[in-house]
Amino acid sequence: xxxxxxxxxxELRDMTISGINGIGDFRRKxxxxxxxxxxxxxxxxxxxxxxxVRWPLWWYQxxxxxxxxxxxxxxxxxSDCGSPFSPSFLRGDTSGRCPGFLAPSDEQIARSSQRRPxxxxxxxxxxxxxxxxxxxxxxxxxxxxxxxxxxxxxxxxPDATQQWYDNFRTLRILLKDPDPLHVRVFTSPxxxxxARYTDQIADESWADFTEEEIQWQPSESGFLHPWRDRAFGxxxxxxxxVTTAAEFSVIGRILNSGDLAAAVQDAFDVPHRTDLRSxxxxxxxxxxRTSPQLHGLLRQALDADTLDQILGFAxxxxx
Numbered sequence: 001x002x003x004x005x006x007x008x009x010x011e012l013r014d015m016t017i018s019g020i021n022g023i024g025d026f027r028r029k030x031x032x033x034x035x036x037x038x039x040x041x042x043x044x045x046x047x048x049x050x051x052x053v054r055w056p057l058w059w060y061q062x063x064x065x066x067x068x069x070x071x072x073x074x075x076x077x078x079s080d081c082g083s084p085f086s087p088s089f090l091r092g093d094t095s096g097r098c099p100g101f102l103a104p105s106d107e108q109i110a111r112s113s114q115r116r117p118x119x120x121x122x123x124x125x126x127x128x129x130x131x132x133x134x135x136x137x138x139x140x141x142x143x144x145x146x147x148x149x150x151x152x153x154x155x156x157x158p159d160a161t162q163q164w165y166d167n168f169r170t171l172r173i174l175l176k177d178p179d180p181l182h183v184r185v186f187t188s189p190x191x192x193x194x195a196r197y198t199d200q201i202a203d204e205s206w207a208d209f210t211e212e213e214i215q216w217q218p219s220e221s222g223f224l225h226p227w228r229d230r231a232f233g234x235x236x237x238x239x240x241x242v243t244t245a246a247e248f249s250v251i252g253r254i255l256n257s258g259d260l261a262a263a264v265q266d267a268f269d270v271p272h273r274t275d276l277r278s279x280x281x282x283x284x285x286x287x288x289r290t291s292p293q294l295h296g297l298l299r300q301a302l303d304a305d306t307l308d309q310i311l312g313f314a315x316x317x318x319x
Contacts, residue, residue, distance in 0.1 A: 042085055043074035043241045046129040053096035063146040065241040065248060066134050073131045073192065074241040081122040082214045082228065084238045098122040132192035132242070138252040139190070139245045142168075164255060166286040170294060171251045171264075173276075173284070179220040180274040180301040183250055184267060186222065193246040196224050214238070220271065223247060260293035270300040283309050 001012050044059050045067035058064060059074070066073050077084045083100020101119040134140060145168075149161040174181050186197040198218050216224040223246055226238045250267060257263035276283055287310045290298065295311060302310070 043076045043239065044085065044126065045070055045072065045074050046127050046131060047072065049096050049127040051096065051127070061146075061150075062244075063143065063248075065245040066139060066143055068140075068143065068147075072133050073245060075126075075129050075131050076239045076241055077214065077226065078122055078124055078126075079129050080124040083122060084228070096126055098124040098126060134190070134245075136188045136190035136193055136245070136249050138188070138249050138256070139193075141256070142248045142252040163289070163291060166289040167255055167260070167291050167294060168251060169284070169286045170290045170298075171254065172247065173287075174297070174301055175221050175247050175251070180270055180272055181221055182269040182271055183222040184269055186246070186250070187253075188246065188249045190249070192242055193249055196240075196243045196246045197222055198224055221247070260291060261296055264294065264297045268297070270297075273301060273303050275303045275306050288312075 001007065002009060005012075042060050043064045044055070047070040048054070048056070048067060064074055075085075078098040078100055081098060081100045081102055083098060085098075098121075100122045102122055145161060145164060149165045152161060183197070186194065188194060199222070200218050214226045214228060217227050218224050223243050225243055226240050228238055254260060254263040254267055283306070287298075290310075298307060298310065
């Protein structure tokens, strides 16, 4: 490719999935530094997919919650069959159309007592999927800051957004991974984001639903996430850019405030402490670079052993 196009190896790598994720290989498991990044599914702008179809690689970024061209939220699963969009499901013969499977009909199941019928693909044109317009200016600001930070990394220029980005990832991981925070009141002016917030308490009760159905369940933070049945009777959440944008709205308002410490106290309850066991013995480096104004939240949200690793201080013995 280098000989045929004249592009440098680094330019060619930037055109690959592994290049856009900034790692040497594309792994199915979450990345150690960004475990909240999607390992399989991606988001896309339906309006950008109107023929001729193009797939910009920035859609693979975990912050691809909106399209700056069409000012709408992105989508991550088919509105018809509910199938998530994953690189492993990309098929060249269905360019621009949903490659997910339709649910087999009862009639097919009855006729196939000896042999499983071949499942039909959805084929719904992705450009016909409708996503709501972005009506929260904070989400736009966060999106632009993330683009600016990525540009600074790629150009290897001094990055004035690094502290902002470290704080952003710290709040993001507390909202997403160990889930020790609960959003007290969600004040976004965007009705699409308001629909992703609930006062309902997260519980373990589940209604029966099929593999192709999406069920919205609240997390401890108060935001609704789409869940689907997986193989062998398991369930897992799917990526939803609108829910992620709602979390960005909360984080952006905190980072835009003049007093981070006061803003997090106003924004969150901390029902319980948690650890970061999903990281194993290697905690993300950005946690140790978090602004001191957020250390109070870390003390409330994380256990003593984790704090020792992050902040380097010893907790007094419990009395």
